[in-house]
Amino acid sequence: MAFWHKARKKDGWLALSAGAAGVTAAVVRRAADTKAGVKPAVLAAAQHPGSRAEAAGLVARIGKEFDAAEHLCSSVLVPGEYQLLVLEAPNVPVAEMKTAVGWKLKDMIDFPVLEATIDVLDIPVAPNGPAHNHQVFAVAARNGIIEALQNLYVEAKVDLAAIDIPEIAQRNISALLEPEGRGLAMLAFDEHGGLLTVTFRGELYLARRMDIALGQVEGPQEQRQQLYDRIALELQRSLDNFERQFQYVAVSKLVLAPTGSASLHDYLSANLYLPVDLLDLDSVFDFDKVPELRDAAQQARFFTVLGGGLRDEGAVA
The missing domain is CATH 3.30.420.40 (ATPase, nucleotide binding domain)
Known part of the structure; x- marks a missing residue:
């Protein structure tokens, strides 16, 4: 799930979340075969407090600390920056789904749909289930919010590869359990x-x-x-x-x-x-390089970016 995604780079994902109180980040490297029982390795993690106005500087600092050029980088939106809705899937080809969902959303979101960046996540139907029960998640964010986020990373000189939401970050952890x-x-x-x-x-x-x-x-x-x-x-x-x-x-x-x-x-x-x-995230991740994350309070602080770092590097959605 991403509003957009660029080509693959090198070593794992650097996931960041820039909120009102600062920036939280983690670098996660997934095993090539998750079914082999090898835990995803957390290579680094940091949390830097600061105001929203200082976010670009904090992202730049993290980019230097974690050598962002060596990783794919994603930014996890915070609640209030997007809307997530469930609606009946339009009966259109996959290639036309986002456009069709956009028209369905025009009376459901609190800003003009022409000013929205939209993505769609499928909710699978039951085997042999009726087609009319097919639903999708629709994510909508104001173009201005997405553009401001992109500009923040440009200012920080960190190449942003994907934009995620916390619901997908949490799904990534849940799926492993x-x-x-x-x-x-x-x-x-x-x-x-x-x-x-x-x-x-x-x-x-x-x-x-x-x-x-x-x-x-x-x-x-x-x-x-x-x-x-x-x-x-x-x-x-x-x-x-x-x-x-x-x-x-x-x-x-x-x-x-x-x-x-x-x-x-x-x-x-x-x-x-x-x-x-x-949940003890030590059962999900390899924390050998960041042993401080074995503490439950620290796990709570980094939960979303750890999930964000679990993106499948081969995925484009």
Whole structure:
């Protein structure tokens, strides 16, 4: 999933995310054969605080520190910079899909479709399922936002190869954890809020946002009960709706991405019908070169860019 993609370069992906508080980055090298049991290696990671106005300088700094010219580089958008919607797939050839989706979006997004950069991600249908149930994810961002991001990387002298979204970064991690023939739900939190995804056979089927930030999840004990009740209720409703819509996808469990403590995991384990696992990214990645990422709090900070770094180097979408 990318708004665009350039030709392949050299050694793994350098994924960056430029937010209001600074820039986070990680370099990830995937094994040639992911089924061989070799973990993707994290070669470097950094987080530099700063304002949005300082982003180009921070990206340039990371580009020098990590020798960006030796890697493919992607930038992961932050919530608010794009809209993600689900709609019925237009009955058109694949080559015409983006254009047809654009016309469907004209009454669904809060800016003119002619001012939008659009990409489309397929949601697979059930084997022998009716064609009218075919849906797609549509990603729309203002042209001005995409152009400003491109200009930021030009100013930083970092060659940007792809633009991603956090939902796809989370899918990339979830896909590595799926039990054979079963779907996987994953819940992650960062400073922008919560994100629930469901993947099956490496594809994204569900992406739902929660207006609850990581700082709230691990906030004062006296505030947690009501917040955790709300999270559990939203999870239950979302997963129940998913099961009704995708009856052919059996969700095996919920995986909770690192938050820095185990309190939410303990609560969800006691209150959800699904098994709940607390993810340690050390089981997914080789952290030998960045051992500080074995810490759960650090994993929470770098979760999105680590997922962004898991792009398939041969993929163009």
